[in-house]
Amino acid sequence: MTTETVAREVRMKVWRGDATGGEFVEFAVPSDPGMVVLDVVHRIQATHAPDLAVRWNCKAGKCGSCSAEVNGHPKLMCMTRMNEFAPGEEIAVSPVKSFPVIKDLVTDVSFNYEKAKTVPPFKPKPKDPDGKRRMYQEDVERVQEFHKCIECFLCQDVCHVIRDHEDNKRSFSGPRMFVRLAALEMHPLDTNERIDLIRAQHGLGYCNITKCCTEVCPEDIHITDNAIIPLKERVVTAHYDPLAWALRRIRRAGPASPAPPGPQSKEFAAPTPKPPSA
Amino acid sequence: MDVERHEYDVVVIGAGGAGLRAAIEAHALGAKTAIVCKSLLGKAHTVMAEGGIAAALGNVWPEDNWKVHFRDTMRGGKLLNNWRMAQLHAQEAPDRVLELEEWGALFDRTNDGLILQRDFGGHRYARLAHVGDRTGLEMIRTLQDHAVASGIDVFMECTLRHLITDGQRVAGAIGYWRQSGGLIAFGAKAVVLATGGVGKAWKVTSNSWEYTGDGIAMALEAGADLIDMEMTQFHPTAMVWPLSVRGILVTEGVRGDGGTLKNSKGDRFMFKYIPDFFRADTADTEREADAWYEDKKNNRRTPDLLPRDEVARAINTEVKAGRGTEHGGVFLDIASRRPADYIRRRLPSMYHQFKELADVDITKEAMEVGPTLHYIMGGIRVDADTAAATVPGLYAAGEVAAGMHGANRLGGNSLSDLLVFGKRAGQAAAEYSKRTPAPRADDAQVGAYAQRFAAPFERGGTENPYAIHAELQDTMQELVGIIRRRDELEEALARLERLRARAARAGVKGSRVYNPGWHLALDLENLIAVSEAVARSALVREESRGGHTREDFPKPDPEWGSKNVVTRRRDGRLVLTTEPLPPVPGELRALIGDDKPGEKVATGSEPAIVGGKE
Numbered sequence: 001m002t003t004e005t006v007a008r009e010v011r012m013k014v015w016r017g018d019a020t021g022g023e024f025v026e027f028a029v030p031s032d033p034g035m036v037v038l039d040v041v042h043r044i045q046a047t048h049a050p051d052l053a054v055r056w057n058c059k060a061g062k063c064g065s066c067s068a069e070v071n072g073h074p075k076l077m078c079m080t081r082m083n084e085f086a087p088g089e090e091i092a093v094s095p096v097k098s099f100p101v102i103k104d105l106v107t108d109v110s111f112n113y114e115k116a117k118t119v120p121p122f123k124p125k126p127k128d129p130d131g132k133r134r135m136y137q138e139d140v141e142r143v144q145e146f147h148k149c150i151e152c153f154l155c156q157d158v159c160h161v162i163r164d165h166e167d168n169k170r171s172f173s174g175p176r177m178f179v180r181l182a183a184l185e186m187h188p189l190d191t192n193e194r195i196d197l198i199r200a201q202h203g204l205g206y207c208n209i210t211k212c213c214t215e216v217c218p219e220d221i222h223i224t225d226n227a228i229i230p231l232k233e234r235v236v237t238a239h240y241d242p243l244a245w246a247l248r249r250i251r252r253a254g255p256a257s258p259a260p261p262g263p264q265s266k267e268f269a270a271p272t273p274k275p276p277s278a
Numbered sequence: 279m280d281v282e283r284h285e286y287d288v289v290v291i292g293a294g295g296a297g298l299r300a301a302i303e304a305h306a307l308g309a310k311t312a313i314v315c316k317s318l319l320g321k322a323h324t325v326m327a328e329g330g331i332a333a334a335l336g337n338v339w340p341e342d343n344w345k346v347h348f349r350d351t352m353r354g355g356k357l358l359n360n361w362r363m364a365q366l367h368a369q370e371a372p373d374r375v376l377e378l379e380e381w382g383a384l385f386d387r388t389n390d391g392l393i394l395q396r397d398f399g400g401h402r403y404a405r406l407a408h409v410g411d412r413t414g415l416e417m418i419r420t421l422q423d424h425a426v427a428s429g430i431d432v433f434m435e436c437t438l439r440h441l442i443t444d445g446q447r448v449a450g451a452i453g454y455w456r457q458s459g460g461l462i463a464f465g466a467k468a469v470v471l472a473t474g475g476v477g478k479a480w481k482v483t484s485n486s487w488e489y490t491g492d493g494i495a496m497a498l499e500a501g502a503d504l505i506d507m508e509m510t511q512f513h514p515t516a517m518v519w520p521l522s523v524r525g526i527l528v529t530e531g532v533r534g535d536g537g538t539l540k541n542s543k544g545d546r547f548m549f550k551y552i553p554d555f556f557r558a559d560t561a562d563t564e565r566e567a568d569a570w571y572e573d574k575k576n577n578r579r580t581p582d583l584l585p586r587d588e589v590a591r592a593i594n595t596e597v598k599a600g601r602g603t604e605h606g607g608v609f610l611d612i613a614s615r616r617p618a619d620y621i622r623r624r625l626p627s628m629y630h631q632f633k634e635l636a637d638v639d640i641t642k643e644a645m646e647v648g649p650t651l652h653y654i655m656g657g658i659r660v661d662a663d664t665a666a667a668t669v670p671g672l673y674a675a676g677e678v679a680a681g682m683h684g685a686n687r688l689g690g691n692s693l694s695d696l697l698v699f700g701k702r703a704g705q706a707a708a709e710y711s712k713r714t715p716a717p718r719a720d721d722a723q724v725g726a727y728a729q730r731f732a733a734p735f736e737r738g739g740t741e742n743p744y745a746i747h748a749e750l751q752d753t754m755q756e757l758v759g760i761i762r763r764r765d766e767l768e769e770a771l772a773r774l775e776r777l778r779a780r781a782a783r784a785g786v787k788g789s790r791v792y793n794p795g796w797h798l799a800l801d802l803e804n805l806i807a808v809s810e811a812v813a814r815s816a817l818v819r820e821e822s823r824g825g826h827t828r829e830d831f832p833k834p835d836p837e838w839g840s841k842n843v844v845t846r847r848r849d850g851r852l853v854l855t856t857e858p859l860p861p862v863p864g865e866l867r868a869l870i871g872d873d874k875p876g877e878k879v880a881t882g883s884e885p886a887i888v889g890g891k892e
Contacts, residue, residue: 018791034520034635046744050795051788055318057486060526060631062415063321079634102457103792113319113426113434121427122382133379134391140384144409147384147416151320187382 064152146183155213172203175213182227294322295696296676297472303704327414328529330406332690333371355684362662374697448671449717459790491808509655516650518607537612598882607648665703685824739785
C-alpha cells in the first residue's frame with residue numbers, strides 16, 4: 001500500500017440491473033487521496049448515475065451497510081481503499097451473491113431479519129442479593145467478541161451452505177445467527193434454552209467448518225473457532241452424552257429431543273442433502 | 279398512485295436509540311405500535327456512538343450522584359438547558375443503563391464486577407458506561423433484539439416524510455418504501471419523532487446520509503415550535519486526512535483515556551483556553567492535569583476535557599493562528615502517553631479506523647484531528663416530563679428534541695438522553711393514544727402529499743439534486759459554521775433561497791425502485807428548510823454561547839442567557855421570537871452555582887488568546 005498524494009482518474013465497473021438481470025457498466029471519475037470504493041460509487045452517483053442504488057450509513061466500518069463484492073471478494077466498500085489496486089487494475093463492484101438483487105448493489109437481506117425473529121431472547125438469572133449484577137471482565141470478553149458483529153452479512157454471503165444452495169436457507173440460519181446464538185448461550189447471565197433449536201431449526205450441523213465466514217469478517221470475529229465449534233460441542237454434549245440427554249429429558253418433562261444418542265462424528269460431518277460444490 | 283394504508287395507536291419514526299426505546303415502551307404498555315426507519319434495522323446513527331453512556335452509577339467514584347451530573351450538564355450547556363429535562367435525565371439515566379444490562383448488554387467491568395465508567399469532557403467523575411469504543415453498537419443491538427423479541431412491527435427502509443393532521447392534532451404520517459418506491463400512509467393516534475439531526479446540511483460532518491432533518495421539518499410543517507436551532511455542536515476531534523475521511527469522528531474517549539491535544543509546535547495548547555466559568559474545575563498545569571487521571575480528589579480535570587464547544591473553538595483558533603498541522607488540524611497524541619496494548623484494548627475501533635483509512639498507527643504516532651459538525655442541541659420544543667411537542671399527539675425524543683442540552687451537549691449525554699426521553703415519549707404517546715379517539719386521516723392531504731412525491735419525476739427538471747446538495751453543504755460549512763457573523767448569515771439566507779428555487783426544479787432519472795436521486799431530491803426540501811431555521815436563529819441570537827459563536831458578538835450576554843429562540847412556521851414563512859427560559863427552582867439553582875459564563879470566547883479572529891496566558 002502506498003500513500004497517494006496526487007489525484008488521478010479511476011475507472012470502475014459497477015453492476016447495474018435488477019432481479020431480471022443486469023450487466024457491468026464502466027465509469028471514469030476523478031479520484032482524491034485516500035478514497036475508498038464507496039467514495040467512488042458516490043461520485044459516480046453524483047455525476048453519472050443518479051439512480052445508482054447503494055446502501056451505506058457510517059462510512060467508517062461501524063454499521064455494516066455497504067457490503068458488496070469487489071472483484072469477487074466480499075468487502076465493506078467503506079473500508080476498501082482504492083490504493084489497494086494497482087494503477088490500471090480493473091475494479092468491478094457487484095452486489096453480494098447470496099441474497100436476491102433488488103437493484104444495482106442493493107440486495108434483499110430480509111432472510112437475516114426473519115431468522116433473527118426465531119432466536120429465543122436473552123433471559124437473565126436473578127440479581128445478586130444486593131440487587132446488583134456482577135460479571136467479570138474475563139467472562140464478558142469472549143461474548144463481547146461476538147457483540148462486535150456489525151451485521152454486514154458478509155459471512156452469510158460467503159457461506160457455501162447458503163451461497164450454493166438456495167433451498168438450504170429454510171433450514172439453515174448461517175454464521176451470523178450462530179454468532180448471535182453463541183453470544184446468548186455464553187452470556188454469563190443467560191438462562192434460556194436454545195440447544196435443541198440451534199440443531200433442529202438453525203441447522204448448525206450443516207456447517208462443515210470451512211472457515212470462509214471467519215476469513216471475511218471485517219470485525220475479525222473468530223466465527224468458526226469461537227462461536228460455531230463451541231456451539232457444536234454444546235449440541236453434542238446435550239444430545240449425544242447419554243447422561244446429559246436423559247437429565248434434560250427428565251428436567252423438561254416435555255417431548256424429547258428428536259436426536260437419539262449417536263456417534264459424535266455424525267454431527268461434525270455435513271449432512272447437507274446437496275454438498276457444497278467448492 | 280395507490281397508497282398502502284396502516285392503522286396504529288403509536289407510530290415511532292426512527293429506529294435509533296430513542297425510537298427503539300420509545301417503541302419498546304409504547305408496545306409494553308399495550309399500544310399497537312409500529313417503528314418505521316429509513317435504513318435497515320440496527321444501522322441508525324446510534325450505532326456509530328463510540329465513547330459511552332453518561333449515568334451517575336457511582337461504580338468508579340462513589341462520590342458521583344445525579345446532582346453532580348445535573349450540575350455538569352447545566353454548566354456544560356452554558357445554563358441554557360431546560361432544567362427539568364436535565365434533572366430527569368440525571369436522575370433516570372442510571373436505571374436506563376441498568377435496564378440495558380437486563381436486556382443482555384455487556385459493558386466493560388470494574389474489578390469487582392460492576393459496570394466500568396470512563397472519563398469524558400465536562401463530567402466531574404468517570405461516568406460513562408462503555409464497551410471499548412463501540413458503545414453505540416452495543417446499545418442499538420440490545421434495543422433492536424429486545425424490540426424484535428417483543429414482536430413490535432418494524433417497517434425498514436421506509437421514509438416517512440410528512441405528518442398528516444386532523445385539525446390541530448396529529449393523525450398519522452405518509453412516505454414511501456425506499457425499495458419499491460410505493461407510497462405508504464399510517465393512521466396513528468400518536469406519532470413519536472426520533473429522527474435525529476441535520477448534519478448532512480454541512481460538508482464536514484460525522485453524520486450519515488440519514489441526517490436530513492426530517493423530524494424537525496415535519497414538526498415545523500405541522501405547526502410545532504422549534505427552539506434554539508442556532509445551537510449546533512462541532513465535535514472537536516474528527517479525522518482530517520486523507521480528504522475522503524474528513525469529518526469521521528474520533529471519540530472523546532481518546533482524551534478520556536489519556537490522549538492530549540498539541541499544536542504543530544508541540545504545545546499542549548488547551549491550557550491557554552480555560553474560561554473563568556470552568557477555572558475552578560480545571561487543572562492549570564500539565565502536572566496536575568496528568569495526575570488527575572489517577573487521583574481526582576487532589577487534582578482538577580485536564581483542560582483537554584473541557585466541554586466540546588470550548589475545545590472546538592480552541593482548535594479552530596490554533597489552526598487560524600498558523601499553529602495547525604499540514605492538513606489543517608491539530609495533533610491528538612495518545613501514543614506517547616499510554617502503552618500500545620492499553621490503546622488497542624480501550625480504543626480498538628479508533629486503532630482500526632486510523633490504520634485502515636489513514637495508514638496511521640495510533641499506538642506509534644499522533645492523530646491529526648479537527649472539528650466536525652456532530653449534533654444539534656436545538657430542535658423540537660417538548661414538555662420535559664412527557665416529550666410532547668406543541669402539536670397534540672406529537673412527541674419527540676433524542677437529538678430531534680431540544681432543551682435537554684442547552685447550548686452545548688456533553689459527550690455521553692446523548693445516549694442517556696435517548697434512553698431516558700425515548701422511554702418517556704413512548705409512555706406518554708401510549709397513554710395519550712388510550713384516552714384519545716381515533717383521528718381521521720384526511721384523504722385530500724394524503725392525495726396532495728402523494729403528488730409531491732411524484733413531482734420530481736413529472737416536472738422534467740434539469741437540476742442535479744447531488745449538485746444542489748453539495749452547494750448547500752458548502753454554504754452551511756462556510757457561512758453557518760463554527761464561527762458566525764451577521765453578513766455571512768445574511769449571505770447564507772440569500773443562497774438558501776436560491777437553492778430552494780433550484781431544488782424545486784430538481785430532476786430525477788430512472789424508476790421509483792430504490793432510487794437515491796429521487797430520495798435526495800425529496801430530502802433537499804427538508805435540508806433547506808431546517809438550514810434556514812438554523813441560519814435565522816443564528817442571526818437572532820446576538821451573543822456567543824456554547825455551540826453558537828458570533829464573531830461580532832464574542833461574549834455571552836446574561837440577557838440572552840435567559841432566553842430561547844423560538845421558530846415557528848406560519849403562513850408558509852418562518853417566524854422567530856424569543857421566550858424566557860423556565861426559571862430553575864431554588865434548590866436546584868444551589869447545585870449549579872451562581873456564576874455565569876461571562877468572558878469573550880476565542881473566535882480565531884485575532885491572535886490574542888483568552889485565559890490570560892501567552
